[in-house]
Amino acid sequence: MNGWNHAVSVPPAPPHTSPILSIDRGEAGPDVQLESHTHPEPTLLWSSTATVTGTVASRYWMIPPGYGLWVPGGVEHTGAVLHAGEMSVITFATDRCPITWTEPTGFAVGPLLRELIVHLHRIGPRDPSRAHAETLMFGLFTPLPTRDIQVAMPADPRVRAIAERLIADPADQRELAAWADHVHAGVRTLSRLFAAETGLSFTGWRTQVRIRAAIGLLANGATVNVTARAVGYRKPSAFINAFRRATGQTPGTYVHADTTPPITAPPPTAPGGRRGTSE
Numbered sequence: 260m261n262g263w264n265h266a267v268s269v270p271p272a273p274p275h276t277s278p279i280l281s282i283d284r285g286e287a288g289p290d291v292q293l294e295s296h297t298h299p300e301p302t303l304l305w306s307s308t309a310t311v312t313g314t315v316a317s318r319y320w321m322i323p324p325g326y327g328l329w330v331p332g333g334v335e336h337t338g339a340v341l342h343a344g345e346m347s348v349i350t351f352a353t354d355r356c357p358i359t360w361t362e363p364t365g366f367a368v369g370p371l372l373r374e375l376i377v378h379l380h381r382i383g384p385r386d387p388s389r390a391h392a393e394t395l396m397f398g399l400f401t402p403l404p405t406r407d408i409q410v411a412m413p414a415d416p417r418v419r420a421i422a423e424r425l426i427a428d429p430a431d432q433r434e435l436a437a438w439a440d441h442v443h444a445g446v447r448t449l450s451r452l453f454a455a456e457t458g459l460s461f462t463g464w465r466t467q468v469r470i471r472a473a474i475g476l477l478a479n480g481a482t483v484n485v486t487a488r489a490v491g492y493r494k495p496s497a498f499i500n501a502f503r504r505a506t507g508q509t510p511g512t513y514v515h516a517d518t519t520p521p522i523t524a525p526p527p528t529a530p531g532g533r534r535g536t537s538e
Contacts, residue, residue: 347380372396414456422468
């Protein structure tokens with residue numbers, strides 16, 4: 260073979276046509292307010308450390324850290340940052356996106372999915388790893404078994420102050436009598452306002468917030484025992500029972516969120532807020 264020089268001609272691979280139009284990441288301050296609007300492209304909102312609220316398809320949503328929300332193209336939506344932090348917005352091409360969900364859909368963002376989004380934001384559109392990373396990312400978009408991440412937020416400033424404190428610290432053990440002193444209102448008044456504005460009792464609403472917070476912790480690798488304490492349950496058994504009543508699943512369902520199979524069917528229509536249960 261001495262002196263043999265043979266060049267094999269390989270036609271260039273066609274350029275990868277990404278279904279992602281843009282990925283915007285950054286810190287969102289508490290003064291950020293998104294006016295109601297629509298656009299033809301589907302988008303994905305992912306909160307890393309911020310807490311975002313808004314109205315999507317005439318329903319009020321809360322997106323806490325560790326969650327994502329899929330907004331189909333053409334759906335009217337608005338939003339505001341309740342607690343400042345890092346968030347991302349991914350915009351997809353209508354003709355190339357493999358997800359065909361027609362309803363707003365929430366899901367937990369586990370460590371692998373989080374790192375894939377960060378990686379795709381960092382690399383260029385022609386990076387050799389991009390096509391594989393996008394395929395894996397889409398495979399990890401799996402709707403939450405709870406069907407939605409809705410938490411009804413009250414409008415009255417007294418109960419909203421309580422709600423925002425509990426969202427910031429789900430482990431807060433204060434009962435309604437203690438909160439009544441804090442916001443200078445009667446217990447009966449607060450009880451009536453919670454029922455009228457959230458459809459839940461104070462205890463039921465607090466349980467719902469705790470379970471939503473727990474899902475994010477579990478999806479990011481926290482153990483059931485650590486999660487139970489972090490969201491206000493002294494006994495893991497009480498947490499497991501409350502979790503099962505609220506979601507129909509055990510907490511272990513969410514521990515390995517990054518190993519769920521690819522999406523093969525459209526998600527169920529998100530119902531109204533689920534009635535919570537006391538712990």
